[in-house]
Amino acid sequence: MNLLSIAPTLAQGPMPTEMGGATLFHYLLVSAIMFGLGLIGFVTRRNLIIMFLCTELMFQAAGIALIAFSRFHLNHTGETFVIFVLTVAAAEAALALALVVLLFRRKETLDASSWQDLKG
Amino acid sequence: MIEKIFTLWPEITLFVFTCVVMILGLSRSLSVRRLCAPLSAAALAIAGVLALTTTPDAKGALPHLPLFVKVLTCAVGLVLLLQLAGTADRGYETRVARGEAFDPLRSTRAEFYAFFLFSLTGLMLCGNASDLIWLFLALELTSLPTYVMVAISADRNSAKEAAVKYFFLGALGAATFLYGFALIYGGTGTTDLQGIHAALSQQMATGGINSIAMAGLVLSVIGIAFKIAAVPMHFYTPDVYQGSSSGVASMLAFVPKTAGFVALILVLATVGWVSTSPATHGQLPEPLHSLLWIMAALTMTVGNVLAVMQNSIKRMLGYSSVAHSGYMLVALLAGPGPEGASLTRNGLSAVLFYLIVYAVANLGCFAVLGCLEKTSSDGKSEEIDHIDDIRGLISTRPLLAWVMAVCSLSLLGLPPLLGFMGKLPIFSTGLAAGEIVLVVILGLNSAIAAYYYIRIAKNAILEQSPVRPAGEEIRDAAVPARQFAGIIAGLGTVVLAIIPISSLAIDGGTFRHSRSGVTNSPAQTLPAPVGSAEPATADAPTGPVADATVPPTIAR
Numbered sequence: 134m135n136l137l138s139i140a141p142t143l144a145q146g147p148m149p150t151e152m153g154g155a156t157l158f159h160y161l162l163v164s165a166i167m168f169g170l171g172l173i174g175f176v177t178r179r180n181l182i183i184m185f186l187c188t189e190l191m192f193q194a195a196g197i198a199l200i201a202f203s204r205f206h207l208n209h210t211g212e213t214f215v216i217f218v219l220t221v222a223a224a225e226a227a228l229a230l231a232l233v234v235l236l237f238r239r240k241e242t243l244d245a246s247s248w249q250d251l252k253g
Numbered sequence: 254m255i256e257k258i259f260t261l262w263p264e265i266t267l268f269v270f271t272c273v274v275m276i277l278g279l280s281r282s283l284s285v286r287r288l289c290a291p292l293s294a295a296a297l298a299i300a301g302v303l304a305l306t307t308t309p310d311a312k313g314a315l316p317h318l319p320l321f322v323k324v325l326t327c328a329v330g331l332v333l334l335l336q337l338a339g340t341a342d343r344g345y346e347t348r349v350a351r352g353e354a355f356d357p358l359r360s361t362r363a364e365f366y367a368f369f370l371f372s373l374t375g376l377m378l379c380g381n382a383s384d385l386i387w388l389f390l391a392l393e394l395t396s397l398p399t400y401v402m403v404a405i406s407a408d409r410n411s412a413k414e415a416a417v418k419y420f421f422l423g424a425l426g427a428a429t430f431l432y433g434f435a436l437i438y439g440g441t442g443t444t445d446l447q448g449i450h451a452a453l454s455q456q457m458a459t460g461g462i463n464s465i466a467m468a469g470l471v472l473s474v475i476g477i478a479f480k481i482a483a484v485p486m487h488f489y490t491p492d493v494y495q496g497s498s499s500g501v502a503s504m505l506a507f508v509p510k511t512a513g514f515v516a517l518i519l520v521l522a523t524v525g526w527v528s529t530s531p532a533t534h535g536q537l538p539e540p541l542h543s544l545l546w547i548m549a550a551l552t553m554t555v556g557n558v559l560a561v562m563q564n565s566i567k568r569m570l571g572y573s574s575v576a577h578s579g580y581m582l583v584a585l586l587a588g589p590g591p592e593g594a595s596l597t598r599n600g601l602s603a604v605l606f607y608l609i610v611y612a613v614a615n616l617g618c619f620a621v622l623g624c625l626e627k628t629s630s631d632g633k634s635e636e637i638d639h640i641d642d643i644r645g646l647i648s649t650r651p652l653l654a655w656v657m658a659v660c661s662l663s664l665l666g667l668p669p670l671l672g673f674m675g676k677l678p679i680f681s682t683g684l685a686a687g688e689i690v691l692v693v694i695l696g697l698n699s700a701i702a703a704y705y706y707i708r709i710a711k712n713a714i715l716e717q718s719p720v721r722p723a724g725e726e727i728r729d730a731a732v733p734a735r736q737f738a739g740i741i742a743g744l745g746t747v748v749l750a751i752i753p754i755s756s757l758a759i760d761g762g763t764f765r766h767s768r769s770g771v772t773n774s775p776a777q778t779l780p781a782p783v784g785s786a787e788p789a790t791a792d793a794p795t796g797p798v799a800d801a802t803v804p805p806t807i808a809r
Contacts (some may be wrong), residue, residue, distance in 0.1 A: 161439075168432055175425060184421055191428035195435045202439035210444050211435075214386050218431060221393045225424055228400060232417055239410060248414040251492040 160201030167194035179245045181236065185229040192222045257383075262307050263300040263323050264377050270296030271370040278363025281355050283346075289366040294334055296370060300377070301327030313383055313447060314522045314765045321605055321761025322380025322515055329507055329612050330373045332738050336620050337500040339732035340406055341365035361405040368398035372508050379512045385434045385444035388516055392430070392480065395512040396423050399505060403493060406501040409635070415496025422479060422489045430476025430516075433469045437523075440466025449523040457527065462538060471544055473520050480513025481578045484551040491563070494571035499636050500735070502567060503619035506574045507612045514604055517585060522764065526588030534598075534686045535588050545586045550694050553579030557701040565638050569705055570618055573664060576702060577611050583695055584679045587686035589764030596678045596755050598685050602762030603678035606755050610663070610675030613749065617660030617742030618709075621653045623735045626728045634728070640708065642727060645718025649727070653736070656743035658710040663746040665706035666699060671750040678755075 171190035178184055196215045203211025233243065240247055270292060278289045304323035342362040349355050357363075375394030382388040400423060404416035438444050440463050441452035456462045462470075479486035494502040526535030536542055556576030563569040584607065587600035596602050621643070622636055629635045637643065646654035663672035676699070683692040721727070 168428075171428070172425075175421075181417070181421075185424070188421070188424035188428050191425070192431060195428065195432040198432065198435040198439065202435065202442075205439070206442040208442065210386075211438055214389075214435070214438070214444060217386055217390055221390065221427075224393075224397060225427075228397060229420065229424070232400070232404060232413075232420055235404065236413055236417060239413060245417075248410075248417065250411050251414055251418075251496050 157201055157205045161198060164194045164197040164201070167191070167197065181233050181243045181245055184245065185226075185233070189222060189226065192218060192225075260307055260319070260381065261378075263304040263327070264374050264381070266303055267296050267300045267370055267374045267377070270299075271367050271374065274370065275363050275367035278366060279357040279360065281357075283349075286360075286362060289362055290334065290338055293366050293370055294331060297327045297330045297334065297373070301331075304377075313519075314450065314525075315518065315601070315761075315763065316765060317760040317763050318515065318518070318605075319377075319380040321757055322511070323377045324757065325511070325605075325609060325612075326373050326376050326380075329609075329616070332616055332741055333500070333504050333507065334369070335734045335741070336503060336616065336623060336738035337365075337369060338734035339730070340498050340500045343732075344408055365402060365405060368402050369504070372396075372398040372402070372504075376508050376512045376515075379515045382516075382519055383446055385438060385446070385449070388446075388519060389431060389434055392477075392512055392516055393427060395509055396427070396480065399501075399509060402501050402504070403497040406498040407496075407635075409633070411496040412498070413496075415493045418489050418496075419493045422486060426476045426479025426486050428476070429479075430473045433472030433474075433476055436465050436469025436472060437520075438469075440464075440469055446519060446523055450525065453524055457538070462524070467538075467540055470520065470524060470541060474517065474541065474544060474548075477513050477516050477520070478548065480509045480516070481581075482510065482575050483578045483582060484548050484555060484575075487552065487555065487575045487578075490575050491559075491568040491571035494574070495565055495567040495638065499567070499619040499623035502570070503616045506570070506615045506619075507608075510574070510578065511608050511612070514581060514585070514608060518601055518604070521585070521588075526590075526764075528591070534590050536686070537586065537588065542586070545582060546688075546691060549579050549582035549586055549691060551579075552576070552582060553694060553698040557698045560705050561701060563705070564640050566618070566622060566640055566643070566709065567638050569640075569709070570615065573702070573705070574615070576698065577607075577664070579698070580676065580679055580695060581607050581611075583683045583688065583691055586691070587682040587688060589762060590682065590685060596759050597681040599759065599762050599764070600679075600682040600686065601764055602755075602759045603675075603682045605761045606758035607675040607679060609749075609754065609758065610671050613742050613745040614660045614663040614670075614672055617656050617739055617746065618664070620735050620739030620742055621657045621660075623732070624653055624730055624739060625650075626730045627726070628724055636730070637727060640712055641719070643709070644712045644716045646712075646727075647714045648718045650729075653739060654713040656739045657713040659743050659746050661706045661709040661713075665703055669747075669750065671746045674750050674755070 168191050171187045171194060174187035174190070175184055178187065196218050199211040199215050199218070203209060236248065237243060274289050274292050277285055277292065280286050301324060304320060304327060342360055342365070345359060372395050375391050378391035379388065379395060382391055400416055400420040403419050404413055406412055434444070437449060441449045443449060443452065453462055453466060456466070475485055478484065482490045493505065497505070521537065521541070524538055524541065526537055528535030537545065553576050556572045556574070556579060560569050560572035560576065563572065581604045584600040584603040589601045590598040596606060622638065625637045625642070626634045627637050627642060643654070643657060646657065659670065663670040666672040666676040680692060680695065683695065
């Protein structure tokens with residue numbers, strides 16, 4: 134408990150000078166752009182692996198936002214969250230690649246539009 | 254912190270059993286492999302008993318929600334288990350019985366049962382969530398195993414296609430609500446649900462919720478809409494239900510949907526349903542109210558209108574799953590109502606009760622589909638799916654026909670059945686909250702829904718059985734457990750309507766109001782690092798721009 138109660142002080146203090154000009158707004162902007170690009174890519178691309186990478190991009194956008202907020206609020210909750218997010222993203226990546234391999238073995242293509250038997 | 258662990262005995266038990274099941278299913282001996290299903294059942298039974306005996310952690314705004322979710326999960330999980338029997342590995346086991354050497358790599362039984370239990374563990378954890386991180390992990394634990402279950406539920410291309418569609422939209426949904434959670438954290442400075450509630454009520458008392466937290470709430474609701482199959486994220490539903498085997502489909506209609514609604518209740522409870530006086534019905538703050546209103550109206554209408562056009566029963570049930578989410582969103586929108594409201598005034602109880610009602614009836618319909626097989630065009634036997642396949646079922650298998658009819662009429666909400674008991678509170682809470690237009694849309698939708706539910710019931714019990722050419726006959730699937738599941742569900746829709754089971758749901762939806770601004774003391778509930786940090790926003794690395802968008806909101 135002692136360690137936890139002194140931990141916040143470690144996060145305090147001014148930003149390193151190289152990042153002196155960057156504010157929370159800039160980090161959020163980057164994260165929002167990443168999220169938007171991921172969303173657009175997901176909707177427009179038809180290659181399964183690229184679609185999956187787009188969802189990863191969206192996950193990492195959330196990660197950037199979390200870390201920026203964590204620094205802004207001067208607590209470690211956001212950083213803790215990011216560790217969990219990375220874990221889940223890794224599990225999801227394993228699952229996605231397994232599914233993609235499964236599909237590729239059946240039809241020898243990664244094109245999402247070749248899998249459209251179910252509709253109506 | 255440690256006392257929180259003691260409230261988790263059911264989950265821990267289930268998890269330990271899951272690991273055992275995962276190993277036993279790989280055994281070379283058939284009798285050991287067969288233990289998977291009984292062990293899963295034992296795990297669920299023990300977890301259920303533990304859930305009833307463990308003292309829940311009653312700190313949050315919804316003190317009895319965890320108990321409700323755990324008991325419901327174990328009870329429905331047991332019936333689902335009956336229905337999932339024989340789904341994994343049936344073809345492979347017959348080949349092994351014919352003399353092929355058993356190869357653990359080609360067997361899917363272990364994963365199937367283990368992932369089923371993992372998913373249920375996730376659902377139980379969802380009910381217990383007291384933190385956004387916890388909620389995120391629980392939702393993912395609920396969903397990730399189901400993607401695999403869809404893929405291995407049947408050995409045909411459509412199952413793989415369904416799995417991929419489900420997975421990709423699932424990942425999109427997860428990313429969306431994760432971003433929402435991140436923004437909620439940004440707008441309030443904590444991920445603890447009670448802390449968020451305190452921070453947001455403080456913001457509401459002093460000039461409105463800040464835009465970042467509000468954007469976060471909106472994104473969370475849209476992302477979680479994937480789990481409940483509500484409108485912006487509903488596209489996958491019919492495809493996935495049709496592609497996967499019936500047992501897995503009925504599981505998908507229960508487990509992620511329940512998890513989604515529990516998560517929605519928890520997230521919306523952080524804003525609260527604000528009312529002017531304790532006696533009147535509260536309302537969600539504005540952008541959220543409109544969002545849920547539009548979602549509810551579109552979800553019901555889209556689901557029902559598209560269901561009417563289907564000839565595949567599974568697709569029909571898929572769209573009906575969308576429509577039922579719309580009904581439940583109406584009650585969710587209405588909110589918990591005044592202090593100590595009964596089932597007919599408390600929207601949260603109505604949602605929780607409807608989850609039971611929907612799970613039972615839906616399970617019955619899918620169980621009947623799972624009990625019957627026919628030969629598909631490529632010579633393999635597959636579950637029946639087309640509406641004509643159940644025509645005249647009454648003459649050959651009267652019991653299944655009645656189960657089908659009773660369950661589909663219960664989904665419609667015909668008066669003596671359980672479905673009616675579930676739908677009534679939804680109407681009355683909607684009216685009590687003053688959502689007249691929405692209730693009218695709900696009524697119109699019930700009328701549209703009557704067309705396809707009655708069509709199913711009529712095909713099953715009123716039509717004559719057509720003469721089917723040789724090779725296209727309907728056969729019984731050699732899995733008697735599924736018939737039990739169907740009969741239990743069919744009886745459930747009749748018997749549960751008489752037994753007052755709704756009391757559990759009423760307790761579950763009990764909402765602890767906190768009207769006079771900040772009533773929770775966040776100093777006790779926040780984790781230590783947050784609680785001890787000084788509100789040092791002046792020192793925070795933020796320029797004037799960030800200060801304008803995020804007012805210092807570290808509430809304590």
